[in-house]
Each structure stands twice: as C-alpha cells, then as structure tokens.
Amino acid sequence: MLTDPLERLGRTGGLSYLDLVRRRSIGGRTPGELAIPDAVVVPADPGQVQRVLEVCVSHDVAVVPFGGGTSVVGGVTALRGDKHAVIALDLARLDELVSVDPVSRIAVLGAGVRGPDAERLLAAHGLTLGHVPQSFERATIGGFAATRSAGQASSGYGRFEDMVSGVRVATPRGDWRLGVAPASAAGPDLRQLAVGSEGTLGVITEVALRVRPVPAVRRFEGFVLDGWERGSSAMRRLAQSGALADVTRLSDVDETEVSLALNAGWKTLLLRRYLAARGVRTPCLLVLGWEGASKREIASRRKKTVALLREFGAVGLGSSPGEAWERGRFSGPRQRDALLDAGVCVETLETAAHWSKLDRLRDEVRSALRGALGTPIVMCHISHAYETGASLYFTVLAARDDADPIGQWERAKRAACEAITGGPLGTISHHHAVGVDHARYLRAEIGDLGVDVLRAAKSAVDPTGILNPGKLLPAEDS
C-alpha cells in the first residue's frame, strides 16, 4: 500500500482537458478538492485483488480501479461517494500473458498489461491482438474491456468487446468468470454486461481475447474526396459492401485543412495544385490501412475498395499521407500540452449514429460548439464505420477563457451532448465511455429502466456500493 502524496496524485484523474487544466492549478487545494485517493494498493494477482475488495467491504472503503490512467471522461477520478475513504486499485502488476490457446486463437491477458506489452507478449507466439486506440501506449487490457474501447483498426479487428471471449472479474461477492464458448444461447450475454461496466460491477482481472497471426504485410494509403457528403457516402458504401480497409478514416474539410496547414511546405503546395487541377475544391482526406498475410491478399482487397472509391471521384495520393498518419497516430494527446501552454482550449469528443442521421448529427454538434465557443476550430472525422452507421470524432480548438477555463469547456461540452442526445441522434459515447462526464446523459440513452437494471445488477454484486462510486450511473435524483 502506497500513501506517498506523489504516488496518490499519480493515480487520480485521467487525460481530459479538464483534468489537465485542474492539474495545472493544484496549488492550495486540499486532497479532497483534488479527488486524490487516500492510498494506492497494487495487488500482485487476481487473488490479491479479491482480498483487497474484501478488506474494503469490511472497512467501507471506496475502490477506484486504475489501469493506464488515460480516461478522458473522469473514469479514474478518485471519488469516495458516501464512503469515508477511497483507494486507487492499481492493476499494474497483473501484467502477464496468463495462457495461450493457439488452436482456438485465444490468449488470456492480465488486466494490467499495457497495449505495447500485450503485442510484445503475443508476438512471441506469432500472434497479435490488433487493438490500437490512440491511448495504446499507456492504456491497459482491463481498461479497454471496462470502457468498450475501439482501436484505429476496428474495421479489421473489431471493437474491443468483439475480441473479448471471456472475462474474470473480482467482485465484493467473489470471483466471477464468464465465457465458455465462441457463442451461446444460454440466456443474456453477461460478458456484455461486464464489458463497459467501468469498474462499477467489479474489477476486471483477466480477459480472454481472440487473437490472430501477426500480419506479414501492412500498407497505408491516402485518398481525397471532394466534400464531406461525398466522403461519408463513400464510407457508407465501403462499409455496406464489406470493402472497408482495416484502418479506414475520413477527415472533414476542416480537419484536412488544418492537417495541410500544419504540414505547410513545397510538398503541400504541390498537393494543393494537384487537387485544384483535378477540380477538388473541398478536400477530405481518407486514410486507408490494410494488414494481411501477403501483398497479394492485400492487393485483392484493395482492388475492390479502390474500385468503389473511384465511383465517388476519389483522388489517390499514394502512400505518404497514410504513412504520415500512421507515424503520428499516438501523438495527438502529447500535442495538447503545447497547445495548453499557448492558451488554447483543446479537447475532443465523439459519438456514433446511424448513417441516415450522421450528417445531421455532425452539423448539430458543430453548431452547438460554435454557439458555445464563438469562433472555434471544429474538426471532425469518421474512424469507425459499420453497416448501419459510423462514429464521429470531433477535435475542438478555441481561445481559452482564462477567467473561467473550466466553465467555458463545460458549457461547450454540455451543448454538444445535448445536440447528441436530443432526438436522440446518436450515442453519448462511441468509445470514450461514460465515466463522470457522461453519467447525466445515460438516462436519455438507455431509459429509466436501463438505469434501474444497471443499479440492480450492481446491488447484486456490490451490495455495499464500494466500487467506483460516481461513475457510469447517474446520480439518484438526476
């Protein structure tokens, strides 16, 4: 058990803009105001996690499971709820590849294994998980499962919940294992209740995951489509034709413009000329990435995709834009510190909707953000596409209101969330999860009955309510 203030400070809060702003102004605040845990516990295995929960039940102490600390929705803030103390339960020591079944292509990984370590451990068996979200470098297997993460190659590998074959969960009422078969009709799929439970129903200690052979070949490539509507129509066509590349990512005009502006130089100037000559006035960048066993296999898939893109007038840019994206794919979060230093309010938010509502949802979220922030830069991309719809990921930059930076963003975020849940047009989160920030919107999405069902499930496994209070579930009176 660690009680050193710096250790405790390191295990609260995540990486949202508000987390960063608060962390820059901690002087003079009390641990309670800062939501710092009273202690950090670092168990070595699932059995020890179980025993920590038993101790916390008997002493009525709140438990906040802590993985990579990359939540952007307040999911790992050390709230104590109605408990007199709170610990951060750091799962870093559950860092093993527990077992591999190469015949069934299932690997069991400890909850504390980080993205790169998962790939390193699996690569020794010639296997890969293929889950590469922007948080990859720090985030953990347990966190991916607890939050329904989606990686940049989700078109090829699926969302994290699609990879989950089984879970082991430590709860105040005992160890719980789920998942004995590839598919089942033995009642509701309770794995899908554990996945996405954000530490409120138990502490995920091990996850059995579908794995695949390490691809021998990768290919990244860029295209440009003229205008958002044409771009999103092309995305839809690819998704509904089974022609998505493993990575498929479409930026809107604003995101593409910023990307070009940040890469100013001769090359970009030539690119602008090239596009203008082809009549492309409102370029939207489409990045595609394929993985496969051979160049031939990729070529065959690529042929189908490119043929469909040509119908939408896509202009090929060769490999460099795709490769540039691939090199910088994890750098977004790191750039934020520099922008914060420069007085910029910078944050992302995301949603997903059915195709028939997608363009309208994008318009309404942009309007909401503009209404709240004056003249922000609002960029948007689709990075996860499905047969029935797609995600929308917004990056917002605005001049920071230094008198009230927190209030400024809270108002903008609320306007965006209300645009999403009005109707409802989309989901309050496609892959960032609920945490504290989205809890008040959950009721609009799953109904009063949905909230009651989640509360009932929680009471069944966590009768005294020690697990991650204040997260996921809306306040009783909201």
Next chain:
Amino acid sequence: MLTDPLERLGRTGGLSYLDLVRRRSIGGRTPGELAIPDAVVVPADPGQVQRVLEVCVSHDVAVVPFGGGTSVVGGVTALRGDKHAVIALDLARLDELVSVDPVSRIAVLGAGVRGPDAERLLAAHGLTLGHVPQSFERATIGGFAATRSAGQASSGYGRFEDMVSGVRVATPRGDWRLGVAPASAAGPDLRQLAVGSEGTLGVITEVALRVRPVPAVRRFEGFVLDGWERGSSAMRRLAQSGALADVTRLSDVDETEVSLALNAGWKTLLLRRYLAARGVRTPCLLVLGWEGASKREIASRRKKTVALLREFGAVGLGSSPGEAWERGRFSGPRQRDALLDAGVCVETLETAAHWSKLDRLRDEVRSALRGALGTPIVMCHISHAYETGASLYFTVLAARDDADPIGQWERAKRAACEAITGGPLGTISHHHAVGVDHARYLRAEIGDLGVDVLRAAKSAVDPTGILNPGKLLPAEDS
C-alpha cells in the same frame, strides 16, 4: 381473449421430443398437468401488450409470451409459477414491417412476424434479413431475439443477436427502448441483456434489424473430407482464414452415412465407388452455400475456400448434394412425426466450444448418449463456425422404451448436459436457448453471481415476477 380449450392447447409447449410424446398422451390429464394456459390473449400492437401486462400485474397473473411455438427446450410451456393463473400472450398480430431505413439498412419488424413473412415484407424493398434457422417457417422475429437464434447462413449473416440494432420491450414497469447507434461505449450493452432473456425480462414487441440487399446469386456445393478430425480441422482453417461460405455445414461420418443410406439408389452407389476410388474411407459431407451480388463475386470467394479445402484433401461433389440439402433444410422437424409413429426416440441437442475442446466434447457427448441409450444412432454436425470455436449439433435416434419414453430421454439428455457442463467443455446451448430444460445447468455456465445478476435485473423490471415463471433462471434452491 380466447378461452376455447383448443386455442389454449395450441399455445403451450413447443416441438421438443418430450413435447411431442406428451401431446400424444394427453387423454385423461388435467389442464394443470398439461400446463395449458387459462386464456390466450392476442394484442394488436405494443401499446396493447403494455396494457395486458398492467392488467396481469394488478391481478397477479403469469404471462408466457408466445411466438411461433417452436421452442425445443420448454420455453413456451404455460407454467404459472406461484401465480394463480397464467395466460399465453400470443404476438401473432404484431406482424408488420414497422419502418425501413434503407440508408442505414435497418428495418423495424414486429415481434410476431414469421420468418417467411419477414423475407416477403423486406423483399418489397429489395432487402433481406438472411436469418434462416430450421424453425424458419413458423418461428417469429420476437422469438429469434428472445432466444439468440442462429440461422443456417450464420457464417454470412451472423447470429440473430448480431443483426439486432435495437429492441422495444414491454415490461411491467413500462415500455423500454434500446439501441440508438451502430456501436456504443455508453456502459454495458443492455440490448445483449434483452436479447436472450426468453420473456423473463419483458415481452419483445419490436426489433430493429440490420438488413442487406437481396442477393442476386446463390450457389450450393458439396465436398467430402476423409474423417471427422480432418473435417473439423478444415472448418477451423476456413473460419480462421475468413474463408467460410455463408452456409458452411460439416456432417460427421455417422450423419453422412445415414444421409447416404436414406438416399440409396444408383446415384449413391456411384458416389460410394467414386469416393472409394479416391481413397476416402470415412466420408464427412461438407455443404457450402454462397450468396452474393454476382457470380463473379461468389467465384472469387469460392476460389479462396476451395484452395484451402484442397489442402485437407477435400473431394468435390458438385452442386447436387448442396442443393439437396437446401431443398430439405426445413424438413427435419416434420420427419420426426413419422419416426415417432414407428416407435423411435428421436431428438436433437446442441452446444458450442472452443476449437481446442471441440473434438473431445463431441466424443464425450456421444459416449454419454451411448451410455444412456444402449445402441443409439448419434449423428453430429458443425453448422456454425467462428474464429475461436464452433457449434456441435447432435441428432439422436434410439429404440423407444415405451414403458417410460419420457424417463428414457430425460436420462440421456441429462448425461449429455453433464458431459457438456463438466469442465466446462462447452455451452449448454448454442442456439436452442435455456427454457425449462436447461435452466438447471445455467449456474454451471454463468456462476452463482451470474444467476444473481439476472434475478436482480428481473426484479428491477418485473417486481412481482409475472413474466414467464420457471424459464431461464434455475429454481432458487438448485
């Protein structure tokens, strides 16, 4: 409300062997012994379903939702639990295509729409659901969702739960709607709690389903592999290479032999000679079916599949075995009556397991059935394959013990279920669901905590416990 005895008798029990045996010996039994509902209610729309539930809550009457009546696990038996009366809630009038969103490829269908009607309604829009289980002709959309059905083309179209984009559920606490986006990280996926809930958490009234364009071309084809191990290895290779046909079904040697014996004649004799000349001593029939927009598209997929099959020494049989299977695909249940007349005990059971356990599971279930039934014919096939495992579907024929036909099958079924749940090696059901027959095995699969969570969820939406008593959940003391 219908109270005529014949109407009531028509809305209880399903199509299991035990249901058929019991139905043949109803003389002299009381309605209670026969589990006949006290009345049949046939509401016209979701609002009326909601009002029926309200009336049943206020009068403490049990409600058994009734769709096509094709359950083979006792799922629609009119049990009253601790209630003084029970009604069958027949959803036949919820038979509409409620809405179509062709852009998002989502159709909302009423719970009472039967398989062929769903396809007819969708075909008017050029769309198909592609869900074709053996119960297709009678079973309903609501039943498919409530039981996690899997169709014969599940490799191409997915299991029914994979098609469910949203659900509308009538509960004693009100109307409940779920599903606003193609994917979400807004907490646990409660759609996956409603799906598979078998009428215990509510009455599914409408289902929003992912649909696809009607395929222009279909192609069925047969192959033979020499021996089960080689056959199941080939299935695994196809599943793990993304090379499954939309229908992919492998029979074991016994099932293949019975199929050949039932089609005795010159053609079969020639086939036997043909296989013997190629050194195939233990033929396992593999039926493949592709659907697609063009012959070219199918040819391209087929090429990959056949290349992999050649590595396992598969012998091509051309189109006739596949087409013969396709013609007879719904006839299995109808043949049972003739077998029953002939004094045969005939039933099916099914499970699924990870690939590394699949062959052992098949051996153990066969041994268990032989131990209980003497010298039965036990046939087995894989009809649903996944990257991590596959289903096993057994058909059992034995000389009926006319002194105790029910006890005879109950002992055999119990032995098979114990072979499945010991370990556990597999799931108690891949697509037949839980009903009454599997309820006692649910605890082995989802743990005491899983059962407690389901009970808690039920209490949240059905506090007085009127919904489908005795189904899905094991008895309190088991």
